[in-house]
Amino acid sequence: MKSTRKTKVLGISSGGGHWIQLLRLRPAFADCDLTLVTVRHGYRSDIGNDAIKFRVISDANRTNKLGLVRTAFSVFWVLLLERPDVVISTGAAPGYFAMRVGKLLGAKTIWVDSIANVDELSLSGQQAGKYADLWLTQWPHLAGNPAPVFRGNVL
Amino acid sequence: MIFVTVGSDVPFDRLVRVIDDWAGATGRTDVFAQIGKTDYKPAHLAYCSLLEPTEFSKRFAAASMIIAHAGMGTILSALESGKPILVMPRKGSLGETRNEHQIATAKRLLDLGKVSVAFDETELRSRLDHLDQVTPREKITPYASDELISALRDFISRA
Numbered sequence: 001m002k003s004t005r006k007t008k009v010l011g012i013s014s015g016g017g018h019w020i021q022l023l024r025l026r027p028a029f030a031d032c033d034l035t036l037v038t039v040r041h042g043y044r045s046d047i048g049n050d051a052i053k054f055r056v057i058s059d060a061n062r063t064n065k066l067g068l069v070r071t072a073f074s075v076f077w078v079l080l081l082e083r084p085d086v087v088i089s090t091g092a093a094p095g096y097f098a099m100r101v102g103k104l105l106g107a108k109t110i111w112v113d114s115i116a117n118v119d120e121l122s123l124s125g126q127q128a129g130k131y132a133d134l135w136l137t138q139w140p141h142l143a144g145n146p147a148p149v150f151r152g153n154v155l
Numbered sequence: 156m157i158f159v160t161v162g163s164d165v166p167f168d169r170l171v172r173v174i175d176d177w178a179g180a181t182g183r184t185d186v187f188a189q190i191g192k193t194d195y196k197p198a199h200l201a202y203c204s205l206l207e208p209t210e211f212s213k214r215f216a217a218a219s220m221i222i223a224h225a226g227m228g229t230i231l232s233a234l235e236s237g238k239p240i241l242v243m244p245r246k247g248s249l250g251e252t253r254n255e256h257q258i259a260t261a262k263r264l265l266d267l268g269k270v271s272v273a274f275d276e277t278e279l280r281s282r283l284d285h286l287d288q289v290t291p292r293e294k295i296t297p298y299a300s301d302e303l304i305s306a307l308r309d310f311i312s313r314a
Contacts, residue, residue, distance in 0.1 A: 023297075152299065
């Protein structure tokens, strides 16, 4: 018997296309207690739903080592505060850290590799996928055995 | 109004330069461009380096056509709003992005009939000269495919 508490989902991404793709997954979280985490305060206006909690973390890509440490730390902090049941990311670096920290804290993790990775999985995706309980690619030809799996795309 | 965006603050001068030259040559004055942090100053376009998301949405909504790098954020936004979009992919070989994923994205989405594509500056200029051929594509919903949504729902319900 499941408790009546809503499943707590934390969706996290960096900016631009990663964020837009994360927003497009929202119907999947309709029955959940949802927190969205991204890298620009201005993205709050994209949500338009007071029931969704919004948090901002420091961004970095893999060319900026100090920035990555900062991102890792802020992801760790947000996950400690939120203690989600499920962590889901569409990329990139913040999502990678969220997969690892999520696992550490006992959450179920989902990595949805960006639809922009058409010919091969991204570097963050290849790394993050190992820590994902559900590892998805958005292109059938990139599906592997046993993972990542193809189960549709954000289009 | 044509809205031009390079997607982020990472410059893509190769794209902006062609549009700037074209606007100068044809006298088009209804072009606004978000060009990133770059030293290049367009002579014939209204521009800024990076818009705040609310301002970006306003400009985007007001535009009748989008010209952009081949970033999925911009492409998805254009498809959601049913606006015609012409993209030119960034090249990893020129240091415009991390690898050649934009070229691959552009090819796939071209095959799926989702976008118009110019793969280089020459092609971009000729597409600009025939903008009426850049037509709106089938509008998409604001949400991912049912297949993906239900796969995620299933997983979450078992979590």
